Amino acid sequence: MVAIPPGERLVAGVDLGGTNVRTCIARADGAILARARTPTPADDGPAAVVERVVAGVREVAQTAGVAVRQLAGVGVGAPGPLDMRSGIVFSPPNLAGWHDVPLAALLRDALGVPVHIGNDANLAAVGERAFGAGRGIDNLVYMTVSTGIGGGVIVAGKLFVGSSGTAAEIGHMTVDLHGPRCKCGNIGCLEAIAAGPAIARSGREAARGAPESRLLALAGGTADRVTTSLVVQAAREGDAVAQAVFERAAEAIGVGCVNLVNLFNPRRIIIGGGVSQAGELLFAPVRRVVAERALPSPRDACTIMGAGLGDDCGLYGAVALVAHGVDTLV
Numbered sequence: 001m002v003a004i005p006p007g008e009r010l011v012a013g014v015d016l017g018g019t020n021v022r023t024c025i026a027r028a029d030g031a032i033l034a035r036a037r038t039p040t041p042a043d044d045g046p047a048a049v050v051e052r053v054v055a056g057v058r059e060v061a062q063t064a065g066v067a068v069r070q071l072a073g074v075g076v077g078a079p080g081p082l083d084m085r086s087g088i089v090f091s092p093p094n095l096a097g098w099h100d101v102p103l104a105a106l107l108r109d110a111l112g113v114p115v116h117i118g119n120d121a122n123l124a125a126v127g128e129r130a131f132g133a134g135r136g137i138d139n140l141v142y143m144t145v146s147t148g149i150g151g152g153v154i155v156a157g158k159l160f161v162g163s164s165g166t167a168a169e170i171g172h173m174t175v176d177l178h179g180p181r182c183k184c185g186n187i188g189c190l191e192a193i194a195a196g197p198a199i200a201r202s203g204r205e206a207a208r209g210a211p212e213s214r215l216l217a218l219a220g221g222t223a224d225r226v227t228t229s230l231v232v233q234a235a236r237e238g239d240a241v242a243q244a245v246f247e248r249a250a251e252a253i254g255v256g257c258v259n260l261v262n263l264f265n266p267r268r269i270i271i272g273g274g275v276s277q278a279g280e281l282l283f284a285p286v287r288r289v290v291a292e293r294a295l296p297s298p299r300d301a302c303t304i305m306g307a308g309l310g311d312d313c314g315l316y317g318a319v320a321l322v323a324h325g326v327d328t329l330v
């Protein structure tokens, strides 16, 4: 166990996802002293989820040997859309029965300490800047590519949340005027082309037309069994069908990065999420597209790299939200 200096105020971080509730106790310098993970009762409504978060915070506090009431506060990364200032979560698509839930107030009442909430992808950007690949960088964009595509934009050291708090919906920028329909209703969104489910769907379509492909063999000869990770594996093994599928998604992410580079002139774009674990299979085409298409001056100022904190960036962002505070830009 890490020694806790007398007088040091510890914070709790919570990453409230559609699948898991992750909690931790951390020092202000980002050292995590205890952590826990439990499934999210996503179909059981807000009260059940709040109860689970409260139990998770109490569990890690006990493990770290600190009373909950002695914590400086609790930071929570939650699915958006939400309002950081009022602490209200509106209607997240992956939490059933949530409509205008005053999450921060409910947790504060149950735990008796200050509670601050933020959009999970926004807080991942905050976490990477505080403790990960964005340390010391005042202008950066974080993009997560997994089941969906989201992100966070930090401008002049402040989290850019926009005029109604929903900025940085990177996954819903249009990158193909005539592309596939997105869950949001628009067509040609980056998420509809390049998120994990889109890669898997393209992989299934490609495998059906390619009986000799390594991709179809890895799926046991059944195209419907093709997953995103099988596309990545087959591409790494040199399968041209899988390489073409993955490259199309990577190029779309590259086009998204071109738009971000031209719009925000960031010093760094950090890409995290499960799909980023494909490594150079993703980053090489992304960098190539940016080199070919972005305006020269912002292109030369920007480095594109993988996340430094992996799955933990949202949790670290929740810690930073309380430990350092986050200035927002509207």
Ligand SMILES: [Zn+2]
Pocket: 171, 172, 182, 183, 184, 185, 186, 189, 191
């Ligand atoms: Zn969309």
